[in-house]
Amino acid sequence: MKFREIVESPCGIRYLFDALELQSGYARKVLLDREMMVDPEQIDTAYSTLGKAYDLVVGDRRKVEDMRFRLQALRDISGTLASLADGATLDEIEFFEIKHMAMLAETLSMGTDMDTVIGILDPDGLKIGTFYLYDSYSVELRSLRAAVESDPDDAQLQEDLANEEDRLKKVISDKLRPYAAVLQRTLHELADLDIVLAQAVQMHVEGLVIPTSATATEVKGMFHPGVRASLRMKGREFQPVDFAFECGVPATVIGANMGGKTVALKTLCMLQYLYQFGFALPVESAVMTPFDDIRFCIGDEQDEKTGLSSFAAEMQRIDRAVEAVEKGGRVLLLVDEPARTTNPVEGTALVAALLQRLSDKPNLALVMTTHYTVEHAGQCWRVQGLLPGTKGRKMDYRLVRTASHEVPHEALNIARELGIDARWIDLADTIMKRQYE
């Protein structure tokens, strides 16, 4: 799974990607092409690099900004370097690109042998970033250029000059060729540097945290940066939420409408992606565990565009996730209110059955939000809900473990708060009470 495949995920990771201030288009491309990490050691190595970059951001911001300013000059010259490795003869534009990159790497103390590469492309030792086929490359070149200048109409001289230039391009290309691999590596390292510095700055600005890795997941004070930003525009604050889950123990989240269940699920999904792509997390603290496969099942507008009913699209999405679980890889499955668009009788049955179907799967961590009351052997979390004494005005978005799987009945209170037709809601209250008696 590449980063570009999850950047549009409905979890909203796009917000952090857009806010990431990369200095070069090439770094953006490299980031989008990154593969998701599944090995906790690899993830921890990435975090250790990010941690060092963060220390630099906090400790010496000026140096960081200077480095980032230089990185604006980074260009994607992978095509040129591939031609070089393939044995091609390069031209002046390509030599310029290589010299430019090598000098950039040298100023940032990156790469090895950069001084040798620069030496090949700077025969006069001028130490400037420009390039042309310098006269000093050969005595022949110098004399032919002088001859052409004094007699510009001599076709033979011009041809001789062109031949000498071509010969020199081949000589220079051959001299550079042994460094093709190290140049490729350095190019990639420069992009990585751009990315990690941008991540470290973002970590500082957004108040993000590096998690630790373990076998179960436990997050404290998580927030959704995109939702937090839009709340702040309205002068409100995001209430951080705690949550924990692990493989083999399904978890359901129940609670009032507008209680933040979906946002919590989106945040969990985003945290998982951020973790496995080596980004710092929007949490107070977190212990994370990597999965081979992350599945987020949530209805979106795409369903309508493809012509499937939301129910059909949802069922198929969950079905594919069940298949993935059966294959045996470690799967994180996040499902937002499954079967909510069908009738509650069948809906409840479908949800209860799904939980049974997926119980006893040690390779699966399942988190599901629902409005249905379903008993299961796993854990149940509940949105704290309306704060008592506020007449339904204030919501406590925190999630708490609960023994009862009975969904809270707060919909009517919330509807009243929304100013919905009072006669309608009173009537609903009466009908509900009659049913329960």
Add this chain to the structure above:
Amino acid sequence: MPFVGEILRHRSVSIVGLAKNAGKTECLNYILKRLPLEYFSVAVTSIGIDGETTDQVTGTAKPEITVREGMFFATSEKHFRQKRPLSELYDVGEEDTALGRVVTAKALQEGKVLLSGPSSAAALKRWMRSLKDFGIDLIVIDGALSRLSTASPAVSEAMVLSTGAAFSANIRDLVNRTAYVVELIRLPQYAGPEPELRVSSFSSVDAATLKGNRVIEVEGALTDRLLQMVKNSLGEGEIELVVGDFTKIFCSQELYGAFIRRGGRISVRLKSELLAVCVNPKAPNGIVLDSDILCRELSARIGLPVYDIVKNDYEV
């Protein structure tokens, strides 16, 4: 040596032709040939695909641009590889165009180049900013006729206009139509208080909204339909329209004239400086107008000197 001195007082100048083969390239070469490079560092580029060896529309021969030793130029990778004097590479841009990336180089000797620079006004501005490290004093832009936006004062400080028989084969008509463009270029800068009403397009306003407003800011393009609507409400009192700059005006000459005659006024936020008008009395279809009459008539009409630089071949 007309108008070269005026050019040197600006940091950027665009050369704009009112039609293909209106003599823009000759005009550009005339300028480049006469700039005193001993004291000035000059960079030249064009917008989009211009500077082809043969004109893509009519197939007539089109001169290339001659750059002099020490001059910076920006062109596409394709054209850089195709033809150039010995040049030192200073930058290879990031944006890819149909002809490759934009390459910025300094000519180490005099020679001909095919110019095809950044492909949009925005890309052109970015390129101009990227030159700041190279110590450039003057940027000369070969503006394409379809891209009047390069002449926008938001991009270049001053402009030189080239017109000619290719624009119109009838001297009276040519003078008339050229004078209209010149009038737009020289619209006064708005100096009044902040306008009470801002409109962004024709569809966002109606006659009732306009009522009672003396000064109206037009935030996008000023089109015929919008101008017509404003003109219709002129009966209620005078109205001044404020547009961004002259490149945002897309109105027919007739309607513009009628609007002005009825007492309407148009001013701009950013004013262009028109340095000179050059004429090419020859059209690619063989028509040749009388150069002296053309220069005299046009000059009398617009109150600016008009030059036929090819015929007169002013000294270097």
